[in-house]
Amino acid sequence: MMRRRTFLKAAAATATLASMGGGVQALAAPKGSLRGFPDGFLWGCSTSAYQIEGAVAEDGRGPSVWDRFSHAYGRVANGDTGDMACDHYHRYQEDVDLMAKAGMRAYRFSVAWPRVLPEGTGAVNAKGLDFYDRLTDALLARNIEPWPCLFHWDLPQALQDKGGWLNRDIAGWFSDYALTVAARLGDRAKSWAMLNEPSVVAIFGYGMGLHAPGVTGRTHCLKAIHTQNLAQGRALAALRAAGGGKGWKLGTVLSLQPSWPVGGLDANYPASQMWDAVWNRACLDPLIKGVYPEELAADFAALTKPGDLETIRQPIDFLGVNYYSRMHQQPDPQGLFGTGYGSPPEGTRRTAMDWPVEPDGLAEILAELQESYGNPPVYITENGADYVDEVGPSGRVEDRDRIAYLRDHMLAARKAMDDGANVRGWLVWTLLDNFEWAEGYRRHFGLVQVDRKTMARTPKASYDWYAKVIRKNGVPTV
Template identity: 45%
Template sequence: MLPKRSDFPDDFVFGAATSAYQIEGHRAGGAGPTHWDSFAATPGNVAHAEDGARACDHYHRWPQDLDLLAGAGFDVYRFSTSWARVMPEGRGAVNAEGLDFYDRLVDGMLERGLKPALTLYHWELPAALADLGGWRNRDSADWFADYTQVVAARLGDRIWSAAPINEPWCVGWMGHFLGLHAPGLRDIRATARAMHHVLLAHGRAIQAMRAAGLGNLGAVCNFEYALPADDTAAAARAAARHDACFNQFFVSALFRGEYPAEALEGLARHLPQGWQDDFTTIQAPLDWLGVNYYTCKRIAPAPGPWPALTERPGPLPKTATGWEICPEGLHHFLTRIARDYTGALPLYITENGMAAPDVLHAGTVTDTDRIAYFRAHLAQSLRAIAEGVPLRGYMAWSLLDNYEWALGYEKRFGLVHVDFETLQRTPKASYHAWAQALKG
């Protein structure tokens, strides 16, 4: 069993999260091509060369999916709009069919008593903008602000909360340094510029939404507990570099108006000219911060240029993606962020969940390992609340099994099983555990 709703503060909200490209079916409804379509069409980038063309067909099946959310008793649906669905070329012409879809979706949430929690960008950059350099191009901040204005004008009167960009580390570092996500680059100069421009775009989007009259605006960053792989000073230094680039870079910019020194050691000379002058925009005031947390990593030094580190396997139980299950890391970040960056600003856990080797048998999926994962992380959430952390909500990742980016459709994170041949939805044991917990 999971902790009950009554174990949490009266105003605490529970939800589930998805993202547009992962569930909608991108070939439907006049959406334009994205850099993820290009990335997936390049051999070797994605498991089985799979893409989001059909995904879960949420574009047509959204009423059923919203019924599942409401049926479990969730309060919030964290969803995203697709830039390329709203503006197929990323600039200029607006796709009325795409905006109409999100209009219906938001109205459908409200009809079911769900709070719409909007994310404006969950990684599907329009291909036409990728051709212009994408996030490496400073103009991306202006393009994104224009897109934000279009969405805010159409949906802003009904949105409960909004955040510009999901997990800027993944957008900047994973896509431009590690090459594991679109656009698939391995270029430190591109990385530094993309990371900075993503933050600038965030600030411009917050300004645009404030000007449009929206409130309850936040940022969503991902965090990964960085542990030294051994007791050596070299491992401790490597873990500190990883922590600076992964966990500190974005929150330090948002709340302190600076980048951490350990990150600047490698990135400073590659940042765009005049980058220090952008912090006024980047620090546009926020109403909350979203924390996405999944795992820890064991970091060791490695030969080669900065950041000169590598990952080593750890001893804890692991998910189907090989990620260690480390609930204490969630408590670490909730307390650390509140202490060092945000103070009394409300925090929300905006993603937390695990991939499991789910098997549909006789119409059921008995995912007891996922229930145990949620139980442990909810317990750490309660621990943080008891210690005074202003945690206001928890959103599970994910409502549905979906297109898990470079992992394709193999890794299942959902509370609801999706048969990717028939698209049949089957609530798992974890879904029913949530439904029971949210009653009490």
């Protein structure tokens, strides 16, 4: 999402802000004030099934690709697995209470496909659906909107054995699964996300092999993107047909991160455009515009059958945007698409995962959605940061860096809203310190600390800070 004109404009704005001494805060309200959000702005949080549920072999759940992957030697840091995760399967009431005490009004959780359909298709596991039934009721009892996401990376291993996202048949299987879940929860859950970050699944799971299922290759990556796009379109159409009169809002969740040339150099610009096409536009453009990006058009033409793009291009009621940082790209002959990550501008803050802290990149994404994609209703469905959490004198984590990260990104979004961006809500990533995929449990994104031995939950300072943001429907500028 970075045309040459947009890049130059955004780069100039970033340089101006830096000269003013503080990025987003320089555009915020005066020191000590509160930056308010519109009435009805939706505050909440997001999680995902494999990262928090645990109970991987209970009540009929089948294995997922992440069960297989995490148990393979050397795939995940410290040999960690999601077998226990945060034990949310048994402690969901406690977690819902934590959301309610903070005043959250929405919870995006993912439904584990292998918990509902252990073989991916066929016989429904009633006990699996029962869990999401209980969770939905618990949320509504605390005045929290359930936002089910139908796929957040934990593909049934039985379907991977049939090719996974490289098998076109999975588009129909996913649609059937979506209808199964909606038939049980759709009388109460009204907001439905189809996929979470399909480009990330394809790049890391089917291109680089760093995530489950560990497949590699450029062609595999692009095929996995196209098949997920097709499955998403089939599911959107099926749920729209089934949901007439039920008040459902249908959408999906994409990771959108601006791709910038390292150092702003012209020589690096083609690499940044290629990576933008792979990461951002290969999923966004066919959904909204019905075309694949020019840089990859020939590749996708070989994968696309008549009618595919019409199936993929579906009306959506909302777009979930997951944003963490920009992607600074330069040529790399060894890269999957001839590109590779480089350094952000000198002086850029970093998280503990070494990700750049660039809140103005979120405003950039929102402006591009406004200018080039029809300004769809947007919910920030993930935004958060990993930092080294240290227990302070109070006996809990005093995570000022995480608070600053969230504050600056919220202020960036609010500024974009002033300029016309159609942002409707904010779902923090994430409630609990969880299983962070290939990083295992050594990364901490949560507002709540989880003791790995006892599973005890302890809210961090960021939890209280976020609760105040929700209560006041505004973000303090310092």
